[in-house]
Amino acid sequence: MTTESRQLPMTVPMPGLPDRVTIYEVGPRDGLQNEPTAVPVEVKAEFVRRLLDAGLDTVELTSFVPQRWVPQLGDAEELLDLLGPLGTGRQRPVLVPNERGLDRALDKGVNAVAVFASATETFARKNLNRSVGESLEMFAPVVRRALDGGAWVRAYVSMCFGDPWEGPVPVGQVVDVCSHLMDLGCDQLSIGDTIGVGTPGHVVRLVTALDDAGIGPDQVAVHFHDTYGQALANTLTALQHGVRVVDAATGGLGGCPYARSATGNLATEDLVWALDGMGVETGVDLDALVSTSTWMAEQLGRPAPSRVVRALAGG
Template identity: 60%
Template sequence: MTSPLALGLPTAVGDPALPSRVRIYEVGPRDGLQAEQAVVPVEVKAELVRRLVAAGLTSVELTSFVSPKRVPQLADARELVERADLDSGVGHPVLVPNARGLNDALAAGVREIAVFASVTESFSRANMGASRAEVAAAQAAVTREALAAGVGVRGYLSMVFGDPWEGPAPVAEVVSASIALMETGVSSISLGDTIGVATPGHVRSVIRALVNAGIEVERIALHAHDTYGQALANVYAALLEGVTEFDASVGGVGGCPFALSATGNLATEDLVWMLTGLGVKTGVDLEALTATSAWLAGHLGKPAASRVATALSHY
């Protein structure tokens, strides 16, 4: 009998202290490819989405309806949405920065969107060219209109653990920004370690503070970056606090084009490998996912940042 290790799978050892199943929110087609210098053809993006869905991912963020002058890599947003199977039962959200983006997304037939806010003033101005208060008001209006149209809304919160201009983010500021975002009506909030400076104790303290403030842990997700090699450790810390939703990008593609120190999205296959070893179910086929990572790396002309993809390429 072939051993799990020979098949490229970890030995599963469960822990009753951890959730039995988690949901992976795949951000590669949007958050990953928006940070690439080269513009990836829409045909390749559509095939990437198809492969990710075939690998078992149930939430695949497609794109962002943002100004093509600001993010030319996503100028094909409407065409990509038109190529996606919105009736497949798989969630295909898009990021919407403002009212115009929402109108374009609704016209394209989108059924789920994501909105975002920042804990810090500096990143709000760098990312959106507006103050936190201005962004919050615009985001609240977008959320209200989307919900009125029957469209689900997820919230992103950036710079939760630190900011390249302002330094560490006070937990009290994170709590107030999170509550403000939740009160607009978003279904959940994704805590963004935008520049990858979080460590496990920090992650646990923020999650506990949010739960103590009345935000259900079931409505909290973690968006980890691996800039300092802490992403998986931070995921484990969040698991211990009961978090069951994690953002990740196939091949570890992407970062944030508006925060130059933001590199290294957590690779989806690295996340799946660890969760498999912990006995936590994801519903994702690791072999198919790793093959997709290798396929995408070929189109990008560079090796995947994923440790798992690199290791399994030798089998």
């Protein structure tokens, strides 16, 4: 059996998909924030460099969150220092939870930021320690000052499908939060199925409802977790309905420190396999990405969840 050759995706175009998709890589932030131990900052910098070398053009680097909240990302300044010119620009966003985080980010020359909102009251309370309304008030000056400073602004909206405490989340409730955030001036929304429960029909309904509310799919990114194996199917459905930006984490790392049932993100490699296989351009070199995940898995001391990584790295 040693003569089996290493597989690569075959290209057969799929009707209804775009020619090109932008992968918004969240591994260094969303992936590493959930690791049980902090990764050394030099390893993080090398991770980012390898991701960029693999052809990813948008990489979210870290979060300027207080160290006591997420100690895993307590080295945001040091990371940007190590990255130098690689760590700035509109395709190197960082998460900023509040004005203090924005100040820290702006001090480091960042000019793309993301805020992290919740579609549900319970998760807003647990994650942000305030109501949805209060959190939107908190974000208003963050977004305004970021825009005034010339930065690009994304808003994550978490728990857009189901909430671990509240259950199914009404689409209208999600649209309301999204509309508020767009009214603040955000450039892009990332609608998240933080606990991975959604299925394709729900994706169509939400993307359509946002469009009906004036938030077109060109302003929307999708962010799926693979907790129940639905992430890729949901993502491809969103792409068939006009979405062009997809969040993914190399290796399938990730989760959420505030919700136990939120496990790994859509693996960038599994997404790239699908898109390569359908002739959708991403600019990403799959082999380089798999090598990066294999290396990162060694740093973390456990195998990457990505199916593609497991299949190719074992071959």
